[in-house]
Amino acid sequence: MRIKSITRWIAAAAIFLAYCFPVAAEGAANKVPGLYTHAQAAALMDVTSGRLLYSSHGDDELRIASLTKIMTAIVAIEHGDFNKPVKVSKNAYGKEGSSIYLKLGEEMTLENMLYGLMLRSGNDAATAIAEHVGGSEEGFVHLMNEKAKELGLTHSHFANPSGLDADGHYSSANDMAKLTAYALHNPLFKNIVKTQVKKAPNPNESWDYRWDNKNKMLRLYEGADGVKTGYTKKAFRCLVSSATRNGQQLVAVTLNDGDDWNDHGKMLDYGFKYFPLSQLMEKGESVQGYDLVVANTFNYPFAEGEQERLEKKLVLHSPAKEGRADLSFGLRGEIRMVLDGKLIGTVPVYQKGSLLPEPNARNPVDDTLGPLRPATLAEAMARVFQQMFLQRD
Structure with a gap:
């Protein structure tokens, strides 16, 4: 019995070590120390080259909550009509979850609505944008999945533009890193996600909208310049962050991480220190x-x-x-x-x-x-x- 207990303990320890101390970028393991996070899955990528510098359970298909809106934003930017205002439909008005509190029938420029989407994670904005760009939520989701195929995101599938929990809606840490690295090469996307405070005209009130970015990394980490927070009761805490130092930009991703702010700081420090551009x-x-x-x-x-x-x-x-x-x-x-x-x-x-x-x-x-x-x-x-x-x- 004692031998069996010891065997089980050794097996459990091996699984724990494999989970917590994954190998860094291929070919660099002998020169780079291990990295530990509290995440269920994590990835770190260099934006310029697309090189994956660190991955832990990076291809596991998991819920991603509002990290979904990274795909929503880039699809809207690439397909959207910026000359027409986005009108808030009954379907978008009062959408469950996080919101920028748009009114039924309200009109807003697509650019401003993208700020509300990314800074405040507005699910009402996500729905309104989807209907504006795709003709319907279903049409927009089709564009999202086509974009995923185009970028080679083989562990991703989208069912809505907001990230609300749904069957068949998932991605992976590695795929989210790839997607974000791609999106950060778009000037409008890059400018939106690094903005800490945005004001926009409010047609229903005497005061303007004011949106403070939920991404605390912009204030906690030197050089931080994006990207998106996420949370649902099933996905738990999810985060994609980016930072630039000495001309090098990195993207860090964690899925289901209860200590994500600290873990992202460690991951970004790790990339800048051990993989300089x-x-x-x-x-x-x-x-x-x-x-x-x-x-x-x-x-x-x-x-x-x-x-x-x-x-x-x-x-x-x-x-x-x-x-x-x-x-x-x-x-x-x-x-x-x-x-x-x-x-x-x-x-x-x-x-x-x-x-x-x-x-x-x-x-x-x-x-x-x-x-x-x-x-x-x-x-x-x-x-x-x-x-x-x-x-x-």
């Missing part, structure tokens, strides 16, 4: 030994000792074999960055004297996109983002 090449820099220049600046976060193992491989295109029309504009190939046998990114190279394209939203660069037109910028960003994760997984 390094510049590998700069736009316009000459390629040694060739009459070529690189088309984009490329940055990547490395743990100690990793950068020394990086390989840069120049791959030149053959016009005769590939028939690439864009070669006539100076594109000659690409430099592939390989770390421990894995491709972490690519940067196109151009003939010296060529007009270099405008930088894309993030690295690695997808040189097949060509010049980005405003109408296709969101789609192009999504394609680059999806390719980035496919290359790394």
Whole structure:
């Protein structure tokens, strides 16, 4: 009996250690200490590169409460008509849960309503936005799930725009980190989530709306610049935060974490300390030994000792074999960055004297996109983002 008890104790201890002390970014475990949080699931990501720096139960499919509104906001920004006011329907008016207390029939600009959505987590705003952009809640939820597929969020499915508990409504810590890293490259989204106080016209009263951001990280952590809080009775406390230091932006995610403010501080400190962002090449820099220049600046976060193992491989295109029309504009190939046998990114190279394209939203660069037109910028960003994760997984 005593042997069985000891065996059970050892097994339980092993499970506990596996749960509490997950491995950091792949290939960096021998140089980076462990990290503990109180969360059921957690993830930490570098925004520029999309590199996952830490994950604990990162693919577990869990309730995410109002973290849902990160997807709601980016879908609304990319699909919404900013020239038409958002009208509050009967369905949006008096929506259960957190609210910005919109009146039935009230009209507000989509931009202002997005502030109410993200700063005060208004479920009434979420419903009104969904109906405005998607024609109905159901139509908008379809757009949300299409966006999830587009970004490769394989452990996410949305059933509503607010995050209220519902069957079939879930995501994972890793997926939320990917989604947020994508969204933070949108200037409007980035500006909204870092705003501490927003005032908006109130057509029903003599005073303006005033929305104070519920995200305490903006006040508790140096360099904090987002993103979203969440809570329901079934999801418990959920939080996505972001911070920028020395030009590097990180995203931290915790799901079901009773000590999330402190845990996010630890996670962000961990990322900045052990995975600082390094510049590998700069736009316009000459390629040694060739009459070529690189088309984009490329940055990547490395743990100690990793950068020394990086390989840069120049791959030149053959016009005769590939028939690439864009070669006539100076594109000659690409430099592939390989770390421990894995491709972490690519940067196109151009003939010296060529007009270099405008930088894309993030690295690695997808040189097949060509010049980005405003109408296709969101789609192009999504394609680059999806390719980035496919290359790394």
